[in-house]
Amino acid sequence: MQQGNSKKKIVIVGGGFAGAYCAQALEKKLSTSEAEVVLLDRNNYFVFSPLLIEAGIGDVEPRHAVVSIRSFLRRTIFHMAEVERVDPVSRQVFYRLSGGADQHVIEYDHLVIASGSIPRMPDVPGLIEHAHPLKSLIDAVALRDRIIQLLEWADAVEDPQERQRLLHLVVVGANYTGVEAAGEFLAFMRRVARKFKNVQITDCRATLFELSDRILPTLDERLANYAARELSKHGTTIRLKESLSAIESDHCRTSTGERVETETVIWCAGIAPPPLVAASGLPTGPRGYIDCEKDFRVTGFDNLWAIGDCALNPDKQDQPYPPTAQHAVRMGPHLAANLAAVLRGGATRPFRFTMLGSLAALGGHRGVARIFGLDFSGWTAWFLWRTVYLLKMPGWGRRLRVAVDWTLDLFCSRDDVQLGVHQIRARQGNSAENQSSAEEF
């Protein structure tokens, strides 16, 4: 599609880490006479996911853990819209404006798909109905509300076994999100529990299930062992080479058939491609992610590109880059440079990036970190975790707000009020597709 003379239309689907950074870089690299950029996202913000659990436990005000997409853009046209399908043959994107019924169509010269991922919800009976995913802002705040609800119930029951069942968190998946969820939500529960007369700190426990033979499988083994010891010391039981085979409202069953008493299962067992990929019939690898070349072109297309969690972006050895924000924020500007080169008749460059490090918070001001090959653990790693993510937060205004939240948290006791999100969630039911429900928050 050509507009007037040689001005091209670039459409980006998804304004998360990959898409928003891509749009921002395109504004710098291309003039208004070269391209018009349109960005579509179902929300007018993206979740700064490293702070999602902090928002859940109230260390950070939930609004401060999201970033306004418009704050990234000057010239880019933004529509808050649900994209239903893209047609790479007719070069069209089909979408509905948020809250609107009419379908709209936009044509493009180049299309960037950066629509992220959804939680992986395998076919486990009761999973959709009873488990809590941890992906959107509402997921995190609903979990906090639920923990307070559980403490209220536990405080009112006479039976100590029932109290322990209510206060038992089961977390499935022991990669970064699962480990942080077990550590931080349990630490939060124990801190708030001090305000409840009939609840002992030791009534509050967590069990972390992991299918592989160790937690944090991509982290150095020594650090992972440290994390396992710290979690165990503070009330989390780690069960390796096990998962869940069924979830009910008041208990779950392990893969060996054992009954585990719990009221709350937090599901952190991986991610899956967003439904848009299958709905659009795009070329995919075996697990359903968009198949791409090293310069981010979707295999078999000249003007279709995909980056971030939704794509299989191969590295030098043809292995897919891991789905992290660390990669997505670098993929966006790299793709912008490739698009600028293509529009000017130049050649694209393959993406190359080596991870700078990884960090995980374990709750109670402890953590593990590997940064530039150096290992840290305990309070130092937790402090580094906070410093790194504070500096990564886009915009000085947001950074200041988060820094103030953290400072106040050091001096104020933990809030034990519900925000009402748990009730909204209960009415809607839990589902991976429910991510857009974050709009209601």
Ligand SMILES: Cc1cc2nc3c(=O)[nH]c(=O)nc-3n(C[C@H](O)[C@H](O)[C@H](O)COP(=O)(O)OP(=O)(O)OC[C@H]3O[C@@H](n4cnc5c(N)ncnc54)[C@H](O)[C@@H]3O)c2cc1C
């Ligand atoms: C709890 C948690 C903690 C994490 N912690 C870290 C961390 O510490 N460090 C790290 O590097 N990574 C972390 N990650 C991973 C990181 O969040 C992802 O890798 C990153 O968000 C991927 O960026 P993206 O742009 O591909 O997707 P996203 O950031 O998810 O953005 C995708 C965007 O597309 C939009 N979208 C999707 N489908 C549609 C549609 N059909 N129509 C309209 N809009 C649509 C969504 O609204 C969203 O804004 C964490 C993830 C989670 C869940």
